[in-house]
Amino acid sequence: MLQSRIWQKPTCQCLLRWSPVSRKYATTVEPIRAEPPPPSATAAGFAPPVTTESSNATFAMRTYKPRTPGVRHLRRPINDHLWKGRPFLPLTIAKKGHGKGGRNNSGRVTVRHRGGGHKRRIRTVDFMRMTPGPHLVERIEHDPGRSAHIALLTEEATGRKSYIVAAEGMRAGDIVHSYRSGIPKDLLDSMGGAVDPGVLAAKTAWRGNCLPLHMVPIGTMVYNVGSAKNRGAVFCRSAGTYAVVISKDDHTTKGGEKYVIVRLQSGEIRKVSREACATIGVASNPHYHYRQLGKAGRSRWLNIRPTVRGVAMNAGMCLTILTSTFSS
Secondary structure (H helix, E strand, O other): OOOEEEEEOOOOOOOOOOOOOOOEEEEEOOOOOOOOOOHHOOOOOOOOOOOOOOOEEEEEEEEEEEOHHHOOOOOOEOOOOOOOOOOOHHHHHEEOOOHOEEOOOOOOOOOEEEEEEEOEEEEEEOOOOOOHHHHHEEEEEEEOOOOOEEEEEOOOOOOOOOOOOOOOOOOOOOOOOOOOOOHHHHHHHHHOOOOOHHHHHHHOOOOOOEEEEEOOOOEEEEEOEEOOOOOOOOEEOOOOOEEEEEOOOOOOOOOOOOOEEOOOOOOOOEEEEOOOOEEEEOEEOOOOOOOOOOHHHHHHOEEEEEOOHHHHOHHHHHHHHHHHHOOO
C-alpha cells in the first residue's frame, strides 16, 4: 500500500527500450509553524541547541498519496533516523492478559475505552541512571509504549546495555554520562581539586547527561526530572516535554533537606529535592502531537476503543456507566 516507487512501461512506441518512471507515494505537506521556546529556556548557555532565529520556525510532516481512504488524512513526523530492526530482546517483556483492557486485579473496568490493540513488548527503561562512566549511544528506537523515542546505551567499561528516554537531537555514536553517584576524580583533578561551578557546568551539562539538580545551571531545560533523592524520573517523560530550573534554595528546611525550584510546561512550579535526577535537554519526538492517525482502525491498533458522548446515550445506559465508574 505504501510503495515508494514502481516501474511503468512508456506509452510511446517509438522508444527502443523501457525507461524507468518513478512515482512517489510519500510526500511532505506544507510546513507547520512551530511554537517558539520561552525566552528563559534559551537564555542559558548550557541549554540544548534550539532553533531561535525567528518565530517562523517550521517543520515538515510526512503525508501519503490517497490510494485508500485510510491514508488520505494520515500525517506522521519524519523520523528517518530511527532503528528499523527489532529491539534488544533481553530488555523487553511481553505485554499480555488483562493489562491491556483497563481492568484492575478483580476484573473491574477502572479505565474506560481501552482494549484490544496490537501485540507489544514493554521496553525496560532505566529512569534511575545511577551507573557512572561513559555510555555509547548505539541507536535510537521507537517505543510502542510511549510517545518519546528511546536510546540503547552500552556501558564502555562493562558492555552492559540499557534503555533511556532519548533527548531531542541525540543520535547514534554520542557519548553520555551520569553524575548521580558524584563527581569523578579525574574531573575534580582537572578543576584543581576544588569544585568550580562554572567549569563543572561547562563539562557536565551536555545533552543526554544525567545530573543531580543542584549541578544543573539555572535556566537550563531538563527532562526526566525526579522528585526525591533515591527515586527515578517522574516528571517530563513524554515526547517534547521539558522543565526549566528556576532557582536553588540554599536554606535548609526543618528536616535538613534543600530544594530546587523547577517550572513545568504547564506553568506549575515544583519544589523537588536537590539530589533528584534530571537529564539535560528536551524529550525526543517533539512533533508527536501534530500526527493524524487517518482512520479509526489505527486507534484500535493503539489499544484505544471508541468513546461515545454521554448525551448520545440512553438515559438508563448513561446512569449505569456512571454508577459503575464511581463504585470502582
